[in-house]
Amino acid sequence: MKKWKWFLLFAVSVFIMISVVCVVFCTLLLNQQEIYPNIYIEHVNIGNMSRDDAISTIESVFKNELMGRSIRLYHNEYTWEFTYESLGYSYLYEEAIEKAHALGRQGNLATRLKSIIDLRNKPISIALKGNYNLDLIGEIILKIDDVVKREAVDASIIRENGVFVITNEVLGKRVDLELTKKRIEESIRNYRLHKIELPIKFEFPRITREKLLTIQDIIGHYTTEFDSSVVGRSNNILLASNSIDGTLLMTGEAFSFNKQTGRRTEEEGYQLAPVIVDGELVPAIGGGICQVSSTLYVAVLKADLEVLQRRNHSRPVSYMQIGQDATVSYDFIDFQFANNRNYPVYLASYIEDNKFNIKFFGKRINNIHIKIDSVIVSEIELEAEIIEDSNMYLGETKIKRNGRLGFRVETYKIYVENEVKIKRELISKDFYPPLKAIVLKGTK
Numbered sequence: 001m002k003k004w005k006w007f008l009l010f011a012v013s014v015f016i017m018i019s020v021v022c023v024v025f026c027t028l029l030l031n032q033q034e035i036y037p038n039i040y041i042e043h044v045n046i047g048n049m050s051r052d053d054a055i056s057t058i059e060s061v062f063k064n065e066l067m068g069r070s071i072r073l074y075h076n077e078y079t080w081e082f083t084y085e086s087l088g089y090s091y092l093y094e095e096a097i098e099k100a101h102a103l104g105r106q107g108n109l110a111t112r113l114k115s116i117i118d119l120r121n122k123p124i125s126i127a128l129k130g131n132y133n134l135d136l137i138g139e140i141i142l143k144i145d146d147v148v149k150r151e152a153v154d155a156s157i158i159r160e161n162g163v164f165v166i167t168n169e170v171l172g173k174r175v176d177l178e179l180t181k182k183r184i185e186e187s188i189r190n191y192r193l194h195k196i197e198l199p200i201k202f203e204f205p206r207i208t209r210e211k212l213l214t215i216q217d218i219i220g221h222y223t224t225e226f227d228s229s230v231v232g233r234s235n236n237i238l239l240a241s242n243s244i245d246g247t248l249l250m251t252g253e254a255f256s257f258n259k260q261t262g263r264r265t266e267e268e269g270y271q272l273a274p275v276i277v278d279g280e281l282v283p284a285i286g287g288g289i290c291q292v293s294s295t296l297y298v299a300v301l302k303a304d305l306e307v308l309q310r311r312n313h314s315r316p317v318s319y320m321q322i323g324q325d326a327t328v329s330y331d332f333i334d335f336q337f338a339n340n341r342n343y344p345v346y347l348a349s350y351i352e353d354n355k356f357n358i359k360f361f362g363k364r365i366n367n368i369h370i371k372i373d374s375v376i377v378s379e380i381e382l383e384a385e386i387i388e389d390s391n392m393y394l395g396e397t398k399i400k401r402n403g404r405l406g407f408r409v410e411t412y413k414i415y416v417e418n419e420v421k422i423k424r425e426l427i428s429k430d431f432y433p434p435l436k437a438i439v440l441k442g443t444k
Helices: 002-030 051-067 093-102 109-121 134-148 177-189 231-244 257-261 289-302
Strands: 039-041 070-075 078-083 124-126 156-160 163-167 172-175 195-197 200-203 217-225 247-249 254-256 272-277 280-285 306-309 336-338 345-352 355-362 368-380 385-389 397-401 406-417 420-432 438-442
Touching: 039 093, 051 093, 070 177, 078 134, 093 124, 134 172, 134 177, 156 345, 172 177, 177 195, 217 289, 231 257, 231 272, 231 289, 231 345, 247 254, 254 257, 257 289, 289 306, 289 345, 289 355, 289 368
Parallel strands: 039 124, 070 195, 385 438
Antiparallel strands: 070 078, 156 163, 172 200, 217 355, 247 345, 254 336, 272 280, 306 336, 345 355, 368 406, 397 438, 406 420
16 A cells, blocks of 8 residues: 555656656747747758847858849840849848748647647748849839830832832830830749840831832822022022922821921022012012912812912912912911821922922822812902192192902812813802002192
């Protein structure tokens, strides 16, 4: 009986000792400041390390690895290489260490103990995440774009010796900024080290060779004559003609005579010649250019283009049929038209001998031709104004200013197909004001 008591006492003592040891062990284990064993950051074992030691360890391992990583971009003969560091890349060391340190320290005591014991049998590896500067990557791509980019260049067309010469367009190109950024991000996340081909966006020019090849036919033309012996006026017509020659209008584009010719000044080479001011001919710089705008106006009508702005003179002009002129004055009166066709048109302006010519080239899609017909609806005459003059004898008269008839005119476009008139369209109603004569009558 005594032996049994001693055995029971011994067993209880052993149990208590084991319990105390377990409690102490568990207490020490649960209160351990170091990272628990069998925990890895990527392939580096940081078990039983303090936070500081773990950070130092993984920094020493991955810093060298980071220095060896780079991104290579290429396009045609160009290649760019950037280290991860130059892209603003850095590892989130502290974040990974905090995750490692938290293992075995979450939940109640039983949960924590189970996690710690499980770690001994099943190691855990924590991914080391990186952080990079998207703004810096964007700036780098923009610098690359400065090297790669090419502006789109329109095809061009000129007429030489009666033949059209076309220069091909050039495609523009730019780096696709967003797609490039996305590919760099994917490469960094997946630690890919292969070269990345730059994604390119192409920019198509507005004017292409294919469009210009449609310019083949004369779709409208008109010719007027001038006195080539009148030097100033001839010079001005030539300057204005040269300034509009070779104009290309794509579908929907508008033409402004004043904008195209610019200011008519001595600095630009224009000379004195008669112009109409308040119904009278007076010498002025740029006289004669209204013959260019008027000839152009009729050619526009014959080409069936859209007239946007046009005003007739204050009196009929000798070089045009009445109702078919178009006056211009810089900053005040402009002649404008637009290409309302589905294909481009080309304006040729030139002088042969004493003839000024305008031709529009484009694509003829039918056999319709246009004639212009102006009709004088009414003539207006004012009675002469009599002014008494004491310096002249009785019965003596003198014409101080000749009078001039005024006119109301209607102008029509007549559409003709195979010599048959198919449409007559009123396009303008013009008024040329009359000018009364002034007669001096003697009273002396």
